[in-house]
Amino acid sequence: GxxxxxxxxxxxxxxxxxxxxxxxxxxxxxxxxFGEGEQVAAPYYDQEKNVCLTVQKFGAIEVTQTLRxxxxxxxGHDDMLLVTYSAKNTGDEEVLLGIRIMLDSxxxxxxxxxxxxxNALLDFEKEYKGDIPQQWSVVxxxxxxxxxGKILTVPDRIEFADWSSLFDKxxxxxxxxxxxxxxxxxxxxxxxxxxxxxxxxxxxxxxGVKNKDSGNEPSEPSQTxxxxxxxETSRPAGSSVPADSSSPxxxxxxxxxxxxxxxxxxxxxxxxLAAAAAALLSSAAIFFGIKKRRKQ
Numbered sequence: 001g002x003x004x005x006x007x008x009x010x011x012x013x014x015x016x017x018x019x020x021x022x023x024x025x026x027x028x029x030x031x032x033x034f035g036e037g038e039q040v041a042a043p044y045y046d047q048e049k050n051v052c053l054t055v056q057k058f059g060a061i062e063v064t065q066t067l068r069x070x071x072x073x074x075x076g077h078d079d080m081l082l083v084t085y086s087a088k089n090t091g092d093e094e095v096l097l098g099i100r101i102m103l104d105s106x107x108x109x110x111x112x113x114x115x116x117x118x119n120a121l122l123d124f125e126k127e128y129k130g131d132i133p134q135q136w137s138v139v140x141x142x143x144x145x146x147x148x149g150k151i152l153t154v155p156d157r158i159e160f161a162d163w164s165s166l167f168d169k170x171x172x173x174x175x176x177x178x179x180x181x182x183x184x185x186x187x188x189x190x191x192x193x194x195x196x197x198x199x200x201x202x203x204x205x206x207x208g209v210k211n212k213d214s215g216n217e218p219s220e221p222s223q224t225x226x227x228x229x230x231x232e233t234s235r236p237a238g239s240s241v242p243a244d245s246s247s248p249x250x251x252x253x254x255x256x257x258x259x260x261x262x263x264x265x266x267x268x269x270x271x272x273l274a275a276a277a278a279a280l281l282s283s284a285a286i287f288f289g290i291k292k293r294r295k296q
Contacts, residue, residue, distance in 0.1 A: 002209045007144035011108040024170045026098035027059045031171035060091030080208030088200040098192040099203050102166050104185045107140040107147060113184040114139040115160050125161040127175040132158055152204035155188040
């Protein structure tokens with residue numbers, strides 16, 4: 001956590017069950033969660049590059065998900081998680097591609113955090129389009145823990161909304177400005193856009209804490225995968241999720257059985273990345289069994 005704040009040591013910054021946050025991949029109008037695609041490479045930890053990688057295909061689109069710790073808000077501290085999706089059109093025809101990254105914030109045990117963007121408190125659902133804030137903050141109700149999101153690849157829209165609204169509609173949700181945010185979540189959305197055969201696009205966001213600048217130069221995100229063919233970058237700056245997971249009856253709360261002796265990730269850094277991956281990605285459903293119950 002923040003080195004000057006003992007209250008956030010070893011505390012959750014996102015909801016701990018793996019499927020409450022997820023990324024939606026839309027190919028030619030068909031929306032799927034990352035985790036529902038054809039598995040190309042199961043989640044694994046690259047010790048040399050210090051990243052967690054997963055690769056799946058959705059029709060002709062091959063998506064590489066990369067998770068790594070990085071400088072985000074300030075230099076000298078790997079205190080934010082950099083989440084990147086690289087999408088490549090491996091087919092022979094142009095494809096319409098849309099992406100949504102949804103982050104379900106939870107600070108320690110606080111699931112109803114205070115959201116703030118553009119120096120405004122967000123008590124009700126709000127969409128930013130056009131003039132999109134570069135960053136936002138999430139504060140626990142007791143004010144002791146603060147997390148930050150920072151945009152690296154500018155989306156077409158960002159929605160701050162109640163988690164249930166974003167979870168139940170994985171694509172095409174319409175923000176309700178009269179609805180209270182009782183369970184804080186944020187969704188970065190890149191609308192459907194053409195991606196030519198052989199080209200690739202990249203979508204990235206940071207999420208974590210903010211320490212004071214150490215005086216060192218911020219590190220640049222490492223290139224963990226090199227798409228072949230020409231690259232078309234977005235604006236600069238066999239498994240599935242639980243059955244019926246898109247229905248309003250779906251709850252965050254689950255009893256999760258974790259296979260023993262998981263050989264995929266080892267070591268302190270890989271353990272932390274694995275935890276981050278479990279919190280963010282429904283792709284982890286490849287490894288876990290689920291028993292759902294209503295949220296209390």
